[in-house]
Amino acid sequence: MFWNEQLETMSRDEMTALQGARLRDAVTRAYGHVAPYRAKMKAAGLEPGDIRGLEDLPRLPFTLKTDLRDSYPYGMFATPLSEVVRIHASSGTTGKQTVVGYTKKDVDIWSECMARSLTMCGVTREDVMHVSYGYGLFTGGLGGHYGGETVGCATIPVSTGNTKRQLQIMADFGSTVLLCTPSYAMLLGDAVRAAGLQDKLKLRLGFFGAEPWTEGMRAEIEARLGLKAYDIYGLSEISGPGVANECPCKTGLHVQEDHFLTEVVDPATGQPLPDGQRGELVFTCVTKEAMPLIRYNTRDITSLKHEKCACGRTLVRMDKPTGRTDDMLIIRGVNVFPSQIEAVLLGFGEAAPYYLIVVDRKDNLDTLEIQVEMAETAFSDEVRAIEELERRIRREVESTLGIAAKITLVQPKSIERSEGKAKRVIDKRTLG
Amino acid sequence: MAIHQISVFVENKAGTLSEITGVLAGAGIEIRALSIADTTDFGILRLIVNEPDKALDRLRAAGLTVSRTEVIAVCLEDHTGALHGVLETLNQAGIAVEYAYAFITRKSDAAYVILRVEDNECASVALRKAGVGLLSAEDVYSL
CATH class of the missing domain: 3.30.2130.10 (VC0802-like)
Structure with missing residues (x-):
């Protein structure tokens, strides 16, 4: 099934022409209204007129997450705030959030991309869509929601948490489509089994994203929830969920490339790589009005396939991302940079000079533990004073990251020191 | 002290x-x-x-x-209510005890209690006035 058959199946030549025209327009707008782009292009000796079509895309400089941080909050916006109707934000590499804005048209395009993703797997207006992504600054909840409404589903903004209530709504409201993180889908599956609700549910399709997952998890989720599970990809800088989605062929995620030009580049040289070769995923948002992004390097590692898919789509497919080239962690769907945690701990002064981040997955839910060495200057011989220190660190970390962490105070020198860069992260999660 | x-x-x-x-x-x-x-x-x-x-x-x-x-140490005679007398004295003087622990030695029949209070000075004065035996640092280290 297609939401926009013409665009989803157009020939490569037509797509290249459309992308080229849109790229010229986006570069002109970015150069004209966004100072950091103008500066970068000038430094590269480029003017908007030099970009004549898609073939000139590799000449443009990359945009990095740090560029967004440096222009916090609105420095990358190409339209006045009066044109902006929505603002989302995601974790930045330090304390500051990465802010993204959307005009009315941007929200409409995002909703359409989401609608195309849902329709690709068979969602129709007859469906009852249960959105268990978080509603808030995170794009998952509202992004999924608008897609559901665009298709015409009865869309339920359940948001995250309260598993018992989730099950009750699923059973009583007759949810047929589920949107959440794959790890939460696993947890819901367990809860369904424990409650003996398998026969009461009408779930048939699930769209799971915002964290990496495997074929093994897919099989588990499908068995536990009695639905067909599809991978959905998105990131707030680009728009949100619906940037790419698996079709029923499950041979990669179709990128809505008429809006998001897609490249995979060599992490070492920055040169575009041919199909099948793995490298860093780079997007250029050519239709975004509020915040056009030129060659944004996601740091996700994947490869591309341009040949036509058995489903009939000509839209380029990306493999499931297999990792990242930076130190960003995805914990319970939330982006976490070790540098954010370090900034919090530094705020406690000498109390916390050394730390170790331990990420694990227990009962299908990511856990975050931060081991902090107990420094003498912060040490008290009173239990409650130390517990209070632990509590303050925990609160501060939680308010910065948006997810809870267990703080464990450890003896000095117990965290391994190595030559050069200290090992700050142990990720024990094994997928599959 | x-x-x-x-x-x-x-x-x-x-x-x-x-x-x-x-x-x-x-x-x-x-x-x-x-x-x-x-x-x-x-x-x-x-x-x-x-x-x-x-x-x-x-x-x-x-x-x-x-x-x-810094903590204080008191020496108690080994009879019922001895510790209660010490704690009641502190209570009367409005001094809160953060924590306490007791020990004995083979050298004497007395029991010893280490007390961590908010204000060592006030506690010492109150206890001394009540006739409780306080140990000096040297006393304790050489027990």
């Missing part, structure tokens, strides 16, 4: 306590009394030793987190 208690941060993992006692044994330091406060996540080992300065140096050199706290 004040007695120096050594407190050591104890991570909740096997072998940490023996690491600490190993340091003290290696330095020839004698432990007079000890108490452990523990939570699910960590513990605090409180020690009265014969050479607190040396103990502090050695433990610190071994990479442990240590601190020094």
Whole structure:
């Protein structure tokens, strides 16, 4: 099934022409209204007129997450705030959030991309869509929601948490489509089994994203929830969920490339790589009005396939991302940079000079533990004073990251020191 | 007058306590009394030793987190209600006790109690006035 058959199946030549025209327009707008782009292009000796079509895309400089941080909050916006109707934000590499804005048209395009993703797997207006992504600054909840409404589903903004209530709504409201993180889908599956609700549910399709997952998890989720599970990809800088989605062929995620030009580049040289070769995923948002992004390097590692898919789509497919080239962690769907945690701990002064981040997955839910060495200057011989220190660190970390962490105070020198860069992260999660 | 208690941060993992006692044994330091406060996540080992300065140096050199706290020590006759008399005296004087631990020696029939209070000076005055026997630092270290 297609939401926009013409665009989803157009020939490569037509797509290249459309992308080229849109790229010229986006570069002109970015150069004209966004100072950091103008500066970068000038430094590269480029003017908007030099970009004549898609073939000139590799000449443009990359945009990095740090560029967004440096222009916090609105420095990358190409339209006045009066044109902006929505603002989302995601974790930045330090304390500051990465802010993204959307005009009315941007929200409409995002909703359409989401609608195309849902329709690709068979969602129709007859469906009852249960959105268990978080509603808030995170794009998952509202992004999924608008897609559901665009298709015409009865869309339920359940948001995250309260598993018992989730099950009750699923059973009583007759949810047929589920949107959440794959790890939460696993947890819901367990809860369904424990409650003996398998026969009461009408779930048939699930769209799971915002964290990496495997074929093994897919099989588990499908068995536990009695639905067909599809991978959905998105990131707030680009728009949100619906940037790419698996079709029923499950041979990669179709990128809505008429809006998001897609490249995979060599992490070492920055040169575009041919199909099948793995490298860093780079997007250029050519239709975004509020915040056009030129060659944004996601740091996700994947490869591309341009040949036509058995489903009939000509839209380029990306493999499931297999990792990242930076130190960003995805914990319970939330982006976490070790540098954010370090900034919090530094705020406690000498109390916390050394730390170790331990990420694990227990009962299908990511856990975050931060081991902090107990420094003498912060040490008290009173239990409650130390517990209070632990509590303050925990609160501060939680308010910065948006997810809870267990703080464990450890003896000095117990965290391994190595030559050069200290090992700050142990990720024990094994997928599959 | 004040007695120096050594407190050591104890991570909740096997072998940490023996690491600490190993340091003290290696330095020839004698432990007079000890108490452990523990939570699910960590513990605090409180020690009265014969050479607190040396103990502090050695433990610190071994990479442990240590601190020094001033406490008072009272000597109690071994009869019913003796501890109650001490605590009631402090209570009457409005002095709160953070924690306390007791020990005995083979050298005398008396019992000893280490007290951590908010204000050592006030507590000492009140106890002395009530006729409670207070120990000096030297008394305790050489018990």
